[in-house]
Amino acid sequence: MRIVVGSGSCGIAAGAGKVYSALECLLAGKPEVTLGVTGCIGMCYLEPIVDLYEEDVLKARLVKVSEKDAENIVKTAESGDLSFVENLIISADDENFLSQQTRIALRHCGVIDPTDIEDYMRADGYKAIEKVLTTMTPEDVIETIKVSGLAGRGGAGFPTWFKWNAARQSQGEEKYLICNADEGDPGAFMDRAVIESDPHNLIEGMLIGAYAIGAKEAVVYVRAEYPLAIKRLENAITEAKAKGLLGKNILGTDFCCEMRIKAGAGAFVCGEETALIESLEGSRGMPRLKPPFPAQCGYWQKPSNINNVETFANVPWILLNGGEAFSAMGTENSKGTKVFALTGKIKKGGLVEIPMGMTLREVIYNIGGGIKDDKEFKAVQMGGPSGGCIPKDLLDTVIDYKALGATGAIMGSGGMVVMDESTCMVAMAKFFLDFTAKESCGKCVPCRIGTKRMLEILTRITEGEGKEGDIELLEELCYAIKDGALCGLGQTAPNPVLTTIRYFRHEYEAHINDKKCPAHECTSLITYEIDKEKCRGCTLCAKKCPANAIIGTLKNPHEILTDKCIKCSQCRTVCKFGAVKTI
Amino acid sequence: MSCSCNHSNSDLSLLVPVLNEYKNIKGSLITILQKAQDIYGYLPTDVIYHIAKETGNTPAKVMGVATFYTQFRLTPVGKYLIMLCQGTACHVNGSERIEAAITEELGIKDGETTEDGLFTLKCVACLGCCSLSPVMMINEETYGSLTPEKAISILNDLRKKAGEEE
Structure with a gap:
């Protein structure tokens, strides 16, 4: 048998590294059992995950594995008897998480070994670039992408073929192909997963793009916060070079393409393509005026094309299966599949790839299993700081x-953060404005100062200092920033505020007029109280209270002294009887 | 070279290999600053001046780049750099409580370092481990599904480890 440990960043954070080491120790001197790694299968809520294979057939998928289980896993691998690991085998319900998905961009994730080019080649790897280089012209490639209907997966959703064609048509010998892997949207991590789990797929997609536009140099701009992704991609580039798949005369043809990685240094605005180019050139990542577009005048003033990781990850599949196969999925205006990072207050969080046209309800309830602790769904945030919150009424x-x-939200890069009744929507808007105010590059006054003023107003509202007219003032600022900002960051920064005002105006009004936070999240607007009926007088809360604000004697109901209480919530956390409540 | 501020006295010879490799490749300023930070742990002022001189940039340009990106630090960091994720999923799942617990335990706020030089706390944008939120990363190791108690026990383990190493 072969034991494969899921080793993406999520898996490792959940303890996959320790599981791997424990297995490695036990397997020393046992050549009949092999041990390998794979990337992220996307079922993050079940990590660490260990797969058992026999002759390339998956025999069992074990979930929530700990290092203590290593011994039993080895016993099973040696004997083939699954009874040793019965308690770890994935449930039928959890298997549904995967079976309801259609995987194209993620098709190899959690299946192949990302550190071994041979594994990728066995899974039809580099067959698409071979087909392209030997049987297709660059125009044919662009036509195939046009037929597929593939649109940019980074957020803007611009037709990929159009950008490729524009770069192809641009005059000049020297052109650049750039991959935007500066995945800055808080709550989205599909690009990290693709690079960590299937780096050769990205390389192959980029090679096809480079051939289509006529670029001889390709650069991947990766976030510095993704050390494992950088390491795996570096390794993959070295492997591909050694196989003659990168460099001069690729696969014996005239096509030459070099590829390198540039680590970003942490700036959300660098997800904007002209800011990314500035950063690649070693400057502050401040957006440029468009036009000229990068397709005409980009990196070092040469024609350049920039696509997102997920966009490239679809390309080899499209070239192998045909544009029609891709466009057969989806809706009239959106073709193919899209990957979402399903997180927040959701039972089954992870990466979900589905055909366009599915409803939000299907993704959140059927695939994601609904809301954690069966609480009430309140909203789903899509598109990160550029997106918006979609309420319950619009779940379909x-x-x-x-x-x-x-709806006022956007597809964005695919962050899907689910919120329940305990999330305050005003605080949510404040959270995003805090982010965009910090990340604004400062070039345009409306964005630089406008986001700051909006943040101040939102902070005031959440602290109970809101005034009549604040909502209208926020709206006015929103439209001024949208109109006055140069780049996507500023133009979309007001979206979280606009959508929360649109769908949750009553929450704003409760904060401003009644000085109440309906979600009981804003600490300035809540008071802690002990329910005398439920309190058993165990004294635990009084012992834990850092402010000595709880009085009471053993076996008698306790009381919180409101003027001393610092609202740290310790008492509520420690109370075993659910007696501490907020009002 | 002489530094106009005299605040730091770094061994600039350590930069020679980095500068030799990159200074003639255009657009390498960020890479040079990243390598310099790997060497010194942060970007001392004299290092910034030296890089400016060697790469033919003004100190203002280099300083401008160093202060634009969140990765660069202008002050030294502790042995353990705690990067506490402030992404949306972590926010929704209570990262503020983790921050409060760490702040109370270590007596430092975002961006500060403990007096013993052991810990620096830095609140960062999304680390991309959203399903395990709330999350923190300490010296490239990620810790997920945090509770205030779990976060403090991790810090205590590191403190113990550092004590043993001494």
């Missing part, structure tokens, strides 16, 4: 660019 919205845009 289909996932496509147009329908999501109509």
